Amino acid sequence: MWVLATALLAVSVSLTAQQSRPDTVQLNDNVPMTYTVKSGDTLWGISEIYLREPWRWTELWDSNPQIDNPHLIYPGDVLELRWEDGRPVLGFAQRGPVKLSPKVRSTSLSSAIPPIPRDEIDPFLRANRVVDAVIFDRSAYIIAGDAKRLISGVGDRVYGRGPVDATDRTYSILRRGELIVDPITQEVLGLAASEIGTAELLAAAATVFTDADVKELEVTSMNEEVRIADRLLPQMEGIVDAFYQPKAPDFQIENGFMVAVDGGVTQIGALDIVTLNLGTREGVVVGDVMAIYQAGEVVLDPVTEEMVTLPDVRSGLVMVFSVYDKASYGLVLKASRPLAVGDKVKNP
Known part of the structure; x- marks a missing residue:
């Protein structure tokens, strides 16, 4: 005892x-x-x-x-x-x-x-990607399907036109989404592209293309039907570190915001995926946990009759799971009240 x-x-x-x-x-x-x-x-x-x-x-x-x-x-x-x-x-x-x-x-x-539930983020990662808007607009695109089909699937041949490097054999098939814009500076941070599938270049590796040449590809995987005008960009690998650990950011966050939400819902809650206007250039890495704040309400001071802004209200937590140059994706871990696009993110 x-x-x-x-x-x-x-x-x-x-x-x-x-x-x-x-x-x-x-x-x-x-x-x-x-x-x-x-x-x-x-x-x-x-x-x-x-x-x-x-x-x-x-x-x-x-x-x-x-x-x-x-x-x-x-x-x-x-x-x-x-x-x-x-x-x-x-x-x-x-x-x-x-x-x-x-x-x-x-x-x-x-x-x-995993650090966070993979079943919440894996389907999203397979179908979404942030791309430089200028690079996207200059990329190769599908001009036709086999037998002039407008819709193609796995195993079908498609024809692309535009800049293609024959040393890159596998291409992501992407579809244009919304521009990601910084709410303060109005800088375009990237383009939210949907990853429709992948295609394999059928030409020999030694083939030299001009941008105007038509290239033959075979659709090797798909998340949804491949359509005319979908874009072709070299497939990216290793974007996500699957074994990161939760941590506070190593930098002081300034003017951080949730600028978009997957599915376009109006009210954001726990396990929703959001886009942040912060990326590697600010120092963001996967695993960074940030606090979500809602802007304080503006109220009338009954004594001075002045309009006064109340302090921001801490309302949740978000963890970054995928990072690009100027933007990142995060999973909302906690939400003490309904959140919305435009809410701030700060150091926890």
């Missing part, structure tokens, strides 16, 4: 110590000392279990260099909370029931738990 009381006292003292240091991550009340990872878990979900500020996951997580892929967590892994130098640290108590060899582990990366 005395040993148990001493152990509990030690835990209590450790909790008190870590919560008294302002630079230390703050734990939630009654956090579990161990946690067994389940299928369907996410890094964000586990971080919410332990942290009052879950975007500080990297400060809690023990990236032990002696463990293969220490940032990857798998169903069946047991996590253990401990204290080091007065700070809480969450790490592996043990790996799952089967010890995977490095070779097997390297081929099993897809089974690691």
Whole structure:
């Protein structure tokens, strides 16, 4: 009994110590000392279990260099909370029931738990892409389908015209969407293009094209029907890091806004996908978590009869999962009230 009381006292003292240091991550009340990872878990979900500020996951997580892929967590892994130098640290108590060899582990990366629900973002990523508007307008395009068909599908041949590099064999088939415009500067940040599918260039690699030449391609995949005037751009790979970790941005956000929402809904809520007017040029990386603020209302001061703007209201959180030069896509993680395009994003 005395040993148990001493152990509990030690835990209590450790909790008190870590919560008294302002630079230390703050734990939630009654956090579990161990946690067994389940299928369907996410890094964000586990971080919410332990942290009052879950975007500080990297400060809690023990990236032990002696463990293969220490940032990857798998169903069946047991996590253990401990204290080091007065700070809480969450790490592996043990790996799952089967010890995977490095070779097997390297081929099993897809089974690691994701940062956020992949079923919410994967379909979007397969069908959406931000493109430079000038590059899009100058790109090759489909002028005809086989046998003059207006609509084509997988296995059909299509004919493209415009600048094509024969060394690029695979092309994305894109359809024009809305321009992404900065609400403050009115700068065009890119074009939201729909990825209709992919096509393979059928000409020999040594073929030299002029822009006016007609190129023959075969549709190899599709998200929807391929149509005349759809654009052809080299396929992009590696846009998304699937194993990023939640964190606060490494820069001070200025004039950040949600400028569009997938599906064009008027009210934005949790698990909606939004476009932000911030990209790599501002320092955004995947995993950045930002706070969403609604502009404060303008009210009449009953004493001075002046119009006064109330402070902005913190209303949610969004995590970036795909970044381009001047814009990025994020998943709304929390919404305490209905959100809207035009709401601000700031450091959390």
